[in-house]
Structures are given as C-alpha cells and as structure tokens.
Amino acid sequence: xxxxxxxxxxxxxxxxxxxxxxxxxxxxxxxxxxxxxxxxxxxxxxxxxxxxxxxxxxxxxxxxxxxxxxxxxxxxxxxxxxxxxxxxxxxxxxxxxxxxxxxxxxxxxxxxxxxxxxxxxxxxxxxxxxxxxxxxxxxxxxxxxxxxxxxxxxxxxxxxxxxxxxxxxxxxxxxxxxxxxxxxxxxxxxxxxxxxxxxxxxxxxxxxxxxxxxxxxxxxxxxxxxxxxxxxxxxxxxxxxxxxxxxxxxxxxxxxxxxxxxxxxxxxxxxxxxxxxxxxxxxxxxxxxxxxxxxxxxxxxxxxxxxxxxxxxxxxxxxxxxxxxxxxxxxxxxxxxxxxxxxxxxxxxxxxxxxxxxxxxxxxxxxxxxxxxxxxxxxxxxxxxxxxxxxxxxxxxxxxxxxxxxxxxxxxxxxxxxxxxxxxxxxxxxxxxxxxxxxxxxxxxxxxxxxxxxxxxxxxxxxxxxxxxxxxxxxxxxxxxxxxxxxxxxxxxxxxxxxxxxxxxxxxxxxxxxxxxxxxxxxxxxxxxxxxxxxxxxxxxxxxxxxxxxxxxxxxxxxxxxxxxxxxxxxxxxxxxxxxxxxxxxxxxxxxxxxxxxxxxxxxxxxxxxxxxxxxxxxxxxxxxxxxxxxxxxxxxxxxxxxxxxxxxxxxxxxxxxxxxxxxxxxxxxxxxxxxxxxxxxxxxxxxxxxxxxxxxxxxxxxxxxxxxxxxxxxxxxxxxxxxxxxxxxxxxxxxxxxxxxxxxxxxxxxxxxxxxxxxxxxxxxxxxxxxxxxxxxxxxxxxxxxxxxxxxxxxxxxxxxxxxxxxxxxxxxxxxxxxxxxxxxxxxxxxxxxxxxxxxxxxxxxxxxxxxxxxxxxxxxxxxxxxxxxxxx
Numbered sequence: 001x002x003x004x005x006x007x008x009x010x011x012x013x014x015x016x017x018x019x020x021x022x023x024x025x026x027x028x029x030x031x032x033x034x035x036x037x038x039x040x041x042x043x044x045x046x047x048x049x050x051x052x053x054x055x056x057x058x059x060x061x062x063x064x065x066x067x068x069x070x071x072x073x074x075x076x077x078x079x080x081x082x083x084x085x086x087x088x089x090x091x092x093x094x095x096x097x098x099x100x101x102x103x104x105x106x107x108x109x110x111x112x113x114x115x116x117x118x119x120x121x122x123x124x125x126x127x128x129x130x131x132x133x134x135x136x137x138x139x140x141x142x143x144x145x146x147x148x149x150x151x152x153x154x155x156x157x158x159x160x161x162x163x164x165x166x167x168x169x170x171x172x173x174x175x176x177x178x179x180x181x182x183x184x185x186x187x188x189x190x191x192x193x194x195x196x197x198x199x200x201x202x203x204x205x206x207x208x209x210x211x212x213x214x215x216x217x218x219x220x221x222x223x224x225x226x227x228x229x230x231x232x233x234x235x236x237x238x239x240x241x242x243x244x245x246x247x248x249x250x251x252x253x254x255x256x257x258x259x260x261x262x263x264x265x266x267x268x269x270x271x272x273x274x275x276x277x278x279x280x281x282x283x284x285x286x287x288x289x290x291x292x293x294x295x296x297x298x299x300x301x302x303x304x305x306x307x308x309x310x311x312x313x314x315x316x317x318x319x320x321x322x323x324x325x326x327x328x329x330x331x332x333x334x335x336x337x338x339x340x341x342x343x344x345x346x347x348x349x350x351x352x353x354x355x356x357x358x359x360x361x362x363x364x365x366x367x368x369x370x371x372x373x374x375x376x377x378x379x380x381x382x383x384x385x386x387x388x389x390x391x392x393x394x395x396x397x398x399x400x401x402x403x404x405x406x407x408x409x410x411x412x413x414x415x416x417x418x419x420x421x422x423x424x425x426x427x428x429x430x431x432x433x434x435x436x437x438x439x440x441x442x443x444x445x446x447x448x449x450x451x452x453x454x455x456x457x458x459x460x461x462x463x464x465x466x467x468x469x470x471x472x473x474x475x476x477x478x479x480x481x482x483x484x485x486x487x488x489x490x491x492x493x494x495x496x497x498x499x500x501x502x503x504x505x506x507x508x509x510x511x512x513x514x515x516x517x518x519x520x521x522x523x524x525x526x527x528x529x530x531x532x533x534x535x536x537x538x539x540x541x542x543x544x545x546x547x548x549x550x551x552x553x554x555x556x557x558x559x560x561x562x563x564x565x566x567x568x569x570x571x572x573x574x575x576x577x578x579x580x581x582x583x584x585x586x587x588x589x590x591x592x593x594x595x596x597x598x599x600x601x602x603x604x605x606x607x608x609x610x611x612x613x614x615x616x617x618x619x620x621x622x623x624x625x626x627x628x629x630x631x632x633x634x635x636x637x638x639x640x641x642x643x644x645x646x647x648x649x650x651x652x653x654x655x656x657x658x659x660x661x662x663x664x665x666x667x668x669x670x671x672x673x674x675x676x677x678x679x680x681x682x683x684x685x686x687x688x689x690x691x692x693x694x695x696x697x698x699x700x701x702x703x704x705x706x707x708x709x710x711x712x713x714x715x716x717x718x719x720x721x722x723x724x725x726x727x728x729x730x731x732x733x734x735x736x737x738x739x740x741x742x743x744x745x746x747x748x749x750x751x752x753x754x755x756x757x758x759x760x761x762x763x764x765x766x767x768x769x770x771x772x773x774x775x776x777x778x779x780x781x782x783x784x785x786x787x788x789x790x791x792x793x794x795x796x797x798x799x800x801x802x803x804x805x806x807x808x809x810x811x812x813x814x815x816x817x818x819x820x821x822x823x824x825x826x827x828x829x830x831x832x833x834x835x836x837x838x839x840x841x842x843x844x845x846x847x848x849x850x851x852x853x854x855x856x857x858x859x860x861x862x863x864x865x866x867x868x869x870x871x872x873x874x
Contacts, residue, residue: 099439099526100446101499105566108491114138114430114452116208116262121181123208124201124366127430129457130464130516131163132173132188133197133215137208138454139262140432141240144296145366147215148232148303149195152323152355158307161190162300163516164461166857172840174858175426176419179397180482183390184426189840193219193227193358200386202378205370207263212378213364228313230325230355232303233364235268236347238296243348245290252286253352265369270352271379273362284360285313287353289326292346297515302329303351313355326353394418401480402871409870416833417867420842423860424477427457428485429464433509435496439526453507454492458861459844464516466507468493469608472533473794473862479540480873486541487560490534494567498526501567501574505530505606528591528606529579531630532571535637542640561641572638576655579627582620585658586668587627592618597711600689600779612767612787613725613774615681617718622681625669629732632659662740665733671722675748676730678722685724685773686716689781710781726758727768728787728795734806735798741811750816753799753824763831763851764791764824765799770848790845790854793832794862800825800869825869832866842866 116123119138128134134146148162161168171189178184181201188195196216203209213233219226237243241260248254256268273284289306293299308327314320354362363379376382398421399405404414435448455466456474463470471493479486497503504524508517538561545557581588592614593602601613607626615622635655642649658664671678690713733739734749752758758769768775768788776789803821807814835853836842842863843853 096439096441096446098500099437099442099498099502100448102449102451103497103499103501103567103570105570106563107495108560108563108567109488109495113488114454116206120203120208121201124211125181125428125430126178126184126199126426127428127454129164129427129429129460130512132161133186133213135199135211136430137262138430138452140450140452141238142430143235143237143241143243143258143260143263143266145233145235145268146299147197147213148234148300150230150232150324151190151192152228152230152313153321158304158324160300160304160307162303164464166461170840174419174841174860175422176415177391177394178422178426179390179394180425180428180478180485183387183394184422185387185391186426192222193217193229198387200378200383200390202386204374205368205372207266207368207370210368210371210374210378211366212383214361214383215363216361217358219358226358228315228323228355228357230323230353231362232326232351232353233270234299234303234349234351236293236296236299236349239345239347241348243350245288245350247288249286251288253288253350256350256352258348263368267367267369269365269367270354271363271365273354273356273360275360283314283316283357285311285323285325285355287311287325287327287355289329289349289351289353291329291349293349294346296510296512299349302349305329305331306351315357323355325355326351397481402867402873404870407870407872412837413829413833413870416836417870419836420860420864420867421477421481423842423858424456424474424864425481427460427860428454428489429457429466430454431466431507431509431513433511433513435504435508435524436522437504437524437526445523448498448504451496451509452492453496453509455489455507456861459856459859461858462844462856463861465509465513466493468503468505468507468530469533470861472531472536473797473865475534475537476540476797477864477868479537479544480868480871483541483544483554484556486537487557490537491560491564493534494564494571497567497571500526501570501572502526502578503571525591527578529575529589529627530606531608531626532575532634535630535634538641539633539637542637542644545644558644562645565641565645565647568638568641572634572652575631575634579631581623583623583668585628585664586623587631588620588622589624589627594618598709598780599783600687600712600777601774603779609728609767609787611779611783611785612727612729613723613772614679615683615718615723616687616714617682617684619682621720622679623668624679624729625665625677626729626732628659628665628669629736629738632656632738633736635659660738662738662743662745665738666745669722669733670745671724674722674724674726676726676752677733677745677749678725679729680722681720682718683721683723684714684716684718686714688713688715689778725768725772725774726752727766727772728792731759731765731795731799735795735802737802737805741806741809741813746806746811746813747816750813750820754820761791761848761851762827763846763848764793764796764828766791766848767795789848791831791848791851792845793828793865796824796828797862797865797869800828804872825872829866829870832863 112118123137124135127136127138128144128146131146134144136142136144148160150158150160173188175184175186183200186197188197198214199211201209201211215231217229235243235256241258243256243258245253246255246257253270255270259265291302293302303326306326306329307324309322309324311323311325312320313323365377365379378386398418404417431453434450436445437448438445453466455471456478457464458467458470471489475486475489493503505528506521506524508514508522514522541557545554548554579587579590589604589607591606592604593599596602596617601616602618603611604614635652639649639652639656642652669677689710692709692711694708731749734746739746753765754760757771759765766789774788776785778784800821803817803824807818807821831846831851832842839853841853841857842860843857844855844859847854
C-alpha cells in the first residue's frame with residue numbers, strides 16, 4: 001500500500017469538510033421545520049433562484065423510484081390477477097365441459113352398425129321392454145308398433161293395459177321362447193283370460209324384411225261367461241316418417257301405409273279376427289283413431305282421453321250393450337294450467353281397435369316395400385309352419401348350449417329355464433337420447449351428447465332401462481347364448497364413455513324411458529362409479545375364445561377387443577384414479593349419502609349394494625373391500641386383453657399381482673376381531689332410529705303440531721375401525737377368486753356361509769348375517785331393508801361359481817367347497833323355480849325366512865342367472 005501525498009490529503013480533507021457543512025445546514029433546516037410544525041408561524045417562502053441541495057434531490061429521486069416500483073408491482077399484480085382470473089375461468093369452463101365430452105378415440109361400433117343394411121336380422125325386434133307387446137327398429141327415431149287391451153263390461157270403467165305396470169296385478173306375463181333375433185312367444189295372464197303374443201320375422205328387401213304378429217285370446221276355464229275384450233294395435237312415427245290410415249266398412253281400419261327414411265315404404269295390414277284357423281269371428285266391432293302425438297310416452301294418455309262410451313256391441317244372443325272405444329282425441333284442457341304447451345314435433349299416431357268375445361285369434365302383418373320377391377304372405381298356416389320351425393331350432397340350440405336335459409332336469413324345469421333366458425332376450429331394449437349429467441364444476445346439470453344403447457334391462461315393469469352394474473351380469477348369460485349380441489351390448493355401453501373415462505351408471509335415454517324414472521334419480525354425477533361388472537363378461541368372452549379357436553362366431557372377438565382397448569384403458573384408469581382410498585392400493589366408493597341425521601346407515605348406491613351397512617360416519621379415510629376386489633379382477637382382465645392384442649401388459653399384470661396379494665388384502669381388510677373381511681372407516685355400532693323431539697308451544701292447536709320424523713341417534717361416538725357387518729361384502733375376496741385356495745381365511749368364509757345364524761338359508765345366501773345389528777332394519781321410516789337380509793341371485797350366482805372354482809382347485813378346503821356347492825346350487829334352483837310356478841314371476845329378491853319372491857317383478861335381469869347355475873357354467 002502506498003502513502004498518500006500532501007496534495008491528496010488536502011483534497012480529501014476539503015471534501016470531508018464540505019460534506020460536514022452540508023449536513024449541518026441540512027440538519028438545522030430539518031430541525032427548524034420539525035419545530036414549526038407545532039406552531040402557527042408561517043413557513044418561509046423559498047426564493048425562486050434558490051436551488052435544492054444535492055441530498056434533497058437524491059431523496060426526492062429515491063422516493064420517486066420507490067413509487068414507480070410500487071406502481072409497477074401493483075400493475076404487475078393486477079395483470080397477473082386478471083390473467084389468473086381468466087385462466088381460472090377458462091379452466092373451470094374447460095373442466096365443466098369434460099363431463100359431457102365423449103371419449104376422443106374412434107367408437108367401438110361404426111355409426112351404421114345397427115342399420116338394416118349392416119345388421120338386417122337384428123333391425124326389427126321387441127326392443128320396447130317397457131310395453132307388454134311392441135316392436136321397433138334399432139334406429140334413433142323409429143316407427144314404433146305396439147298393443148294395448150282392455151276388458152269390456154267390467155266393474156272398472158277403464159282398465160287399459162299398455163306399459164308394464166306392477167299395479168296391473170297380472171297373474172303373470174313374459175316370454176316363453178325368444179331367440180333374440182327371429183321369433184318370440186309370450187304369454188300374458190290377465191284375471192280371467194290369457195293372451196298369447198307371437199311374432200316371427202322373414203328376411204327380404206333392404207329394410208329388415210317382413211314380420212307378422214299373432215295374438216290368441218282364450219278364457220280361463222273357471223270363468224262362467226266368455227269375456228269381451230278390446231285389442232288396440234297402433235303405429236306411431238317418432239318425429240320422422242308418415243302414416244296413412246285406410247278404412248273399410250265405414251269404421252274398420254284395414255291397413256296403414258307409411259314411409260320413413262329407415263324403412264322406405266311399408267304396409268301394416270290388420271286381418272279380421274277368427275275363432276279358429278278358418279272361421280271368422282262374426283261378432284266383432286271395429287273402431288280407429290287417427291291423430292298426432294308429441295311423444296311416445298304420451299300414447300297411453302292419448303288413447304285414454306279418446307275413449308267414448310257411445311258405441312254399441314251386439315252379443316251372439318242378440319243382446320246389445322254400450323262399450324268403450326277410441327273416438328276422437330282432444331288434448332285435455334286444465335283451467336289455470338301454468339305448464340307451457342308441449343313444443344315437441346307432433347308425429348302421426350294411428351290406432352286400430354277390435355272388440356270381440358273370447359276365444360279368438362288375430363294377425364297383423366308388416367310388409368316392407370323393398371321386399372320384391374316375396375314368395376307368399378307370412379300369415380295363417382305359413383306363419384304356423386315358420387313358427388314351428390323356429391321353435392324347434394330354439395329347443396335344439398338351448399339344449400346344446402345349456403345341456404339341462406342331459407343333466408336330468410324335468411321338462412317343467414327346462415320350460416322355466418327357457419322362459420328365464422327368453423325374458424332376458426325379449427327384454428333387450430334399444431334406446432336413444434341424452435343423459436342428464438353433472439360434475440362439481442357445473443352449477444347446473446348438462447345434457448350429454450345424444451347416443452344409442454342396446455342393452456338388457458333388469459325389470460320390464462320397474463327398471464326398463466340400462467344399469468351399468470346389472471349389464472355385466474346380464475351378459476354372463478347372454479354371452480353363452482349369443483356372443484355377438486354380448487359384444488354389441490358391451491360396445492354400446494363403452495361407446496357412451498366420456499373423455500375422463502366415466503360412463504353414466506344409469507342410462508335414461510329418451511322421453512319414454514325418462515317418464516318411468518323419479519326426478520331425483522335422473523341426474524348422473526361423474527364422480528360416481530358402479531361395479532365394473534362388464535369385466536366379468538369380457539373375462540368370459542376371452543375364455544370362450546381360448547377354448548374354441550377357429551369358431552367363426554368367436555373369431556370376431558379379437559378385432560372387437562382391439563377396437564375396445566383404447567376406451568377400456570381409460571375406463572380402468574378412471575376407476576384407478578377417482579376411486580382410490582387413503583392408503584396405497586386401497587379403494588373407496590365415492591357418492592355415499594352424507595346426511596347422517598336421517599339414515600340409520602348412509603347408503604352407498606354407487607357400490608350397487610345400496611343400503612348394505614358401511615362405516616356409520618362417511619369419511620375420506622374409508623376402505624371398501626368389495627371395490628378392492630373388483631379392481632383386482634379388472635386389472636387381471638386388462639392384462640389378458642393386452643396380452644391377446646400384443647399390447648404392453650406388464651403394468652396391468654403388476655397391478656393384478658399387487659391387488660391379488662393375500663397379505664395386502666389381509667393387511668387392509670381382514671379383521672381378526674370379527675374373523676371376516678371388512679370395510680374400514682369411522683364407525684360406531686351404537687346407532688338407532690328414534691322419534692324426533694320437537695318443541696310444541698303451550699296452547700298450540702294439535703293440528704298445528706310439527707310433523708315428527710325418525711332421526712338417527714348415536715349413543716357412542718364413532719372411531720376408526722373395521723366395520724362389523726358380515727354379509728355379501730365380506731365374501732368378495734372369495735366371490736371373485738382373489739383368495740388363494742390354501743388361505744386359512746377361506747375356511748372362515750365357508751364356515752360363515754354355512755351357518756344358519758349368519759348367511760345360510762334353504763333358499764340361498766342371505767345378504768347380511770342374521771346376527772348382525774343391522775339385519776332387516778329399516779334405513780329410514782320410509783326406506784325398507786333392501787340388502788340387509790334378502791337373498792339376491794346375482795351374488796348367489798357368484799358364490800356358486802366360486803365354490804365351483806375352489807372345488808376344482810387343489811387345496812385343503814376342496815371337499816368342503818364341493819359339498820357346499822351341491823347344497824347351495826340345489827337350494828337356489830328349487831326356490832326360484834318354485835316361486836315362478838306359484839306366482840308366475842321371477843323376482844328381484846327372495847325372502848330369507850320364507851323364500852317368497854319380493855321386490856320388483858318380473859325381474860329377469862340377473863335373477864335369470866339361475867339358468868347358468870342349472871347348467872353348471874362357472
């Protein structure tokens with residue numbers, strides 16, 4: 001370091017002195033100013049030529065700079081906030097649209113796959129399961145045909161039958177034979193007569209060919225006098241096409257001619273009723289109605305409002321009496337009506353009524369205008385021959401498929417099994433319309449894109465629409481009968497998937513379907529799942545493919561799976577992300593009822609098991625054992641499909657290995673205390689429904705007392721624990737073959753199944769243990785027990801199937817599984833058959849104490865799986 005020179009030192013000192021002088025001046029000035037703030041003295045006016053000091057200028061500049069920085073930051077924050085606001089709006093709008101945006105991959109089915117050109121044999125069918133008898137085409141706006149009837153001169157003034165209603169109290173109805181394609185025979189037993197409805201189709205032309213109906217009416221032998229009934233046959237154009245009535249003999253509708261884009265020109269001929277093959281029924285009266293309808297769900301109402309009592313019927317004895325018939329239709333006008341007029345496009349609607357005394361037979365003939373080389377009309381003896389031929393083919397195929405005769409079943413049991421299968425085939429429906437959907441990003445529900453669904457239905461009377469978890473069970477039976485039909489049905493369901501991988505679990509498509517659904521069940525929410533039972537049907541298709549290489553019918557399965565796979569991946573991933581549980585590899589059903597005040601146990605409709613007891617206080621910490629097992633099954637099927645298609649399968653196989661690992665299953669769901677597989681959650685057993693306490697003011701009149709309700713009383717606070725409910729959910733590791741055959745847990749399950757104080761009954765396995773606190777308990781004052789004791793056939797089918805699996809797999813419990821298999825299988829078959837004979841119906845569920853059929857009927861959805869139990873098809 002060098003020493004400073006004298007000159008440098010002097011310069012430095014001079015600079016320092018100047019700085020001190022300026023500070024002194026500045027400090028004195030500031031001090032005076034502070035002093036003057038508190039006085040009334042005026043501040044001196046600065047001279048114009050006086051320049052501010054350097055430090056003052058620097059401070060002003062510094063303040064200006066800080067102000068600018070603050071302003072810039074504020075502007076930046078405002079811009080950022082605006083950008084974030086608009087981005088959030090955009091994202092919310094984008095997310096809101098996702099729920100109603102279809103999956104981007106190509107549909108599994110081509111747009112014209114259901115058309116007459118591509119699929120002529122399936123074009124016409126009994127695809128209107130909600131009516132007693134009717135047909136339509138597999139097109140969005142089909143010409144529909146159907147039948148109504150009513151008894152004349154009865155105690156009830158009007159007893160019109162049209163849509164399947166449990167309130168009609170028929171002694172029985174349903175298909176006795178139906179092959180799903182070409183013909184069907186149905187029996188409808190009213191109070192004192194029986195109607196047999198038959199149809200047969202004949203291919204020809206470009207629009208699905210011809211068909212003929214035959215209705216045979218016979219009185220019951222116990223009826224003293226032959227009833228007089230009116231049959232009403234109709235055709236209705238659903239917004240497309242036109243119909244023209246052709247009248248003969250003043251008021252007899254002889255035929256209808258029409259045109260539509262899907263059918264071209266066609267003609268429907270109403271033949272006169274006959275009492276036998278040749279002799280005509282002499283004492284017949286005819287009426288007709290030609291009008292328009294705003295929608296198919298209005299047809300019954302229109303006919304009812306057109307009925308008039310002014311017509312006269314002449315009996316063979318010469319006696320004359322007034323009867324009820326269609327006349328003219330005027331829409332009912334209600335005073336003070338506030339509902340807006342129906343703005344839908346009105347369509348042609350034509351009704352032919354024939355009134356005649358029993359017995360008689362009548363035929364209705366549909367002929368396609370494009371069928372040019374028709375050899376003869378499909379009526380009379382020609383129709384009889386064709387029907388007999390189809391019946392023989394059906395019988396042969398039924399025995400080849402199910403082998404019941406070779407297994408020693410009686411002819412009565414075989415007729416029952418044919419009816420069960422036929423009712424499911426005859427209950428196939430073709431629906432078209434829009435679901436109503438909602439996500440958390442939508443303030444109001446949205447309309448889903450229009451779509452078609454070809455599906456079986458659980459019940460023609462109570463559930464005449466598509467249900468996702470039911471359909472997997474339906475296709476287990478239908479896949480044995482007709483794999484092509486199963487592929488089509490699965491494809492229709494998967495094509496309704498949105499871009500997230502969600503499929504609305506209940507399909508309510510079109511006004512006719514919506515008219516049968518309570519308003520609170522119409523909106524479908526995209527966080528809600530249903531058991532992915534379609535994987536069961538896919539698993540069976542893969543088994544069939546492996547066991548029948550070279551079969552032409554099954555060879556189509558591989559290209560079908562290839563088209564299905566992109567959507568199947570998204571579907572699996574949707575479950576694997578939206579339904580995950582709190583721990584790794586655990587799962588939780590979303591959509592549980594959260595109002596714990598009104599329910600004894602909040603329902604879990606999304607699980608398919610509705611009121612089956614889960615954790616008493618819903619929380620995000622729940623783990624559901626049945627969903628864990630469904631995901632184990634699904635991952636295994638995904639691995640199989642991927643392998644078949646030479647697609648990457650390792651991730652699916654790894655998931656399957658992890659989810660099927662019995663150690664993980666035990667860790668997540670085995671309760672050593674209850675010795676059963678269990679859900680886990682925030683739970684207490686000390687709950688009950690109690691009469692609500694309400695305050696009544698002194699002197700308040702009794703008629704003004706508040707209405708009391710049953711509300712839930714919690715006597716002990718809940719805590720995180722295994723749920724003490726032994727029943728169907730506890731069986732899922734066994735039902736879906738997740739348990740290893742040597743697992744000690746299998747012994748516990750087999751013991752609980754056979755215990756009469758727990759799950760065993762002479763009619764099948766009850767849904768909830770008889771010793772459970774929730775057994776047969778109401779969930780609310782208006783909500784009877786549903787999955788809390790009764791015997792359900794779909795789960796019993798899975799149980800029989802699982803016993804069949806474990807009895808054929810080497811393990812320490814093989815003999816016990818074999819013995820239980822024989823006993824359970826026999827109990828189910830005997831009870832379902834006995835109830836069918838006694839009541840005329842297959843039922844939704846069966847009473848675990850008496851075996852009596854209960855719930856909705858006919859229920860030839862999954863209850864028809866009894867046929868597979870009889871056939872020993874695992």
